[in-house]
Amino acid sequence: MDKSEDLLGLPTESLPVAWKIFKAFVFDDEISVTEDELVSYATDDLKLNLDELPAGMKEDLTVILLGYMNLWPGWNEKNDFLNGKFQKEVYFERFQKFMLHKMKSTVVGVYTAAVKDLDKQVVKSPNKSSNLNDGSDPEFSPYAISIQCPPAMLNIIQFSNIGGK
Secondary structure, three states: OOOOOOOOOHHHHOOHHHHHHHHHOOOOOOOOOOOHHHHHHHHOOOOHHHHOOOHHHHHHHHHHHHHHHOOHHHHHHHHHHOOOOOOOHHHHHHHHHHHHHHHHHHHHHHHHHHHHHHOOOOOOOOOOOOEEEEOOOOOOOOOOOOOOOOHHHHHOOOOOOOOOO
């Protein structure tokens, strides 16, 4: 396949984003796509629903997409494709299926991990009892303090006897 020949017989500017990306990888070309174009690739071509993405994943979506594009094992067969052993539609479809599988499994994996983390969290209500000190010992406050926080937080809490003896 001649490098100047377009994959779809269309000028590169009018190619769908998925084909632009695919063509750039196949021919080792530079590509310039906006973040919005990559997001449209994820939503339109890969059918990802951005509203269903776990919190924080939307910001990393483009990085995840590009990472998986680089990892596609089909790039190892690029020379066979360029020599005409594969039809462009078949080769492209394999790429699309790989991307779809990886992105969907990532979304499901992140979502499952987030739900698992939420299930592990136990919300404790503060103690309602008031442990008042009878005031017989002037070294202690008349109140008891109950601290509920992660153990790491206890390492940075300091108490001092301000204004005391």
